[in-house]
Amino acid sequence: MPNASATTRRGLLQAGAAGALAATVPATARAQQSGPARGEPLRVGVMTDLSGPFAGAGSQPLFWGAEVAIELFNERGGVDGRPVQAVTADSQSRTETAINEAERLLGQERLEVITGIYSSAHAVPLAQRFEQARKVMWITSAISVAVLKVRNLRYVFRPTVHSDQYGEASVSFVHEHAQARLGMPPERVRLAAIYEDGPYGTGVAAAIEAQARSRNMPLVLKEGYSASAPDLSTLVTKLRRERPDVVLHTGYNPDITLFLRQAKAGGLRFRALIGHGAGHAQIDRLTETFGNDVNHIYNVDPVGTQMLDWSKLRPGVGDLARVFVERYQAKHRVRDLPAHASMGFNNTWVFLEHVLKPSVRRTGGLSADALREAALEVDIPVGGTIQGYGVKFVPPGNPMSGQNERSFPVVMQFEGGRGRVVWPTAIAGGPPVLPLPPSSPFALRS
DSSP states (O other), rough: OOOOOHHHHHHHHHHTOOOHHHHHHHHHHGGGGGGGGSSSSEEEEEEEEEETTGGGHHHHHHHHEEEEEEEEHHHTTTBBBBBBEEEEEEEOOOHHHHHHHHHHHHHSSSSSSEEOOHHHHHHHHHHHHHHTTTOEESSSSSGGGTTTTTTTSSEEEEEEEHHHHHOOOOOHHHHHHIIIISSSGGOOOOOOOEESSSSHHHHHHHHHHHHHHHHTOOOOEEEEEEEOOOOHHHHHHHHHHHHEEEEEEEEEEEEEEEHHHHHTTTTBBEEEEEOOOOGGGOHHHHHHGGGGGGTTTEEEEEEEOOGSSSGGGSTTTHHHHHHHHHHHHHHHSSSSSOHHHHHHHHHHHHHHIIIHHHHHHHHOOOOHHHHHHHHHHOOBBTSSSTTTBBBBBTTSTTTTBBTTTTTEEEEEEEEEEEEEEEGGEHHHHHHHHSOOOOTTTBBBOO
């Protein structure tokens, strides 16, 4: 259950209290006035979806993870005594609102950088706006390859993974375990890709199709749908007709909830269900709704740091991860952190510690051009972040300029509301439960 402050925050947001929204993170900055950080604040934009369907699909924990990063950064002195003051915005799960809020933050608030950006549907049009304004857009979540690919962007950076990596991870996982776990060669495993039809879903689905083709694995169905669709029974019927062994699903919420309800009611059966971030990462919400019915489903995402062996990370990184997990759990009273919480903290921390701090120290001020130069100099080795990956951005002039070339996702499996890594095998916490056991209402009966 969320704590009282989190519940109050959601209630105020849903009531449309704009003043309360503006006070969420800035209240932290005000509290820091009596802490170690002193001096003129460094104003940084934080824009996520704190209301609407994206809020429950990962955007809220993304925001809360960033909130902890800013609190901790300020407690540790900020930048030589100057605290970070977050100027927040709720894009309300609407592209037009995201664009309007970005215009407000860049224009009225005169910010040099905005972090966050949960949805790829928002990130694609926003990226061009930031490029034109020559202001930094620091993406902590939106994964669609279309955000960056072949756009030669210079002010847009994404330290997290991209959609092609999601498709590669899920298909590679199935390919690796097909013979041993499913008792069939990979070329006989029937795959089906279903997805919300925005940039996020279409990007992952295209990657799945390409990966399946390269491995000669049959993709028996590839079909998109609107994330706001009121009925997915026709999709369930098509899946029943095609009888896939593995369903690869990319969606938000409540579309995932709707699909699972109608799949169970419609008698859809399969050997495995693999989700790709967003709503599939919110296992606490899915477990609250479906109980044990969602045991043993998979999710592809950057790893939740609590699933890693912190002793294998670079010196000091495990200690940082421990502080983050303890603080987040205390604030929000969760047992197992959603992956988006780690994403929000990690990607914000990389910006604060490795981009903002050296940039301000070098120039004495806060400018987008100085931040851009500092971002291109970031060189964090693998194991140097709380999510295990390193950070090195692809430079301008390359098809994926602005993308972190050292990022990678994992495949995790859930049971009892908790997740563990099952791929890559080298860092897995044990073998996967594959196929679904007979106790699952979705298990395929041979």
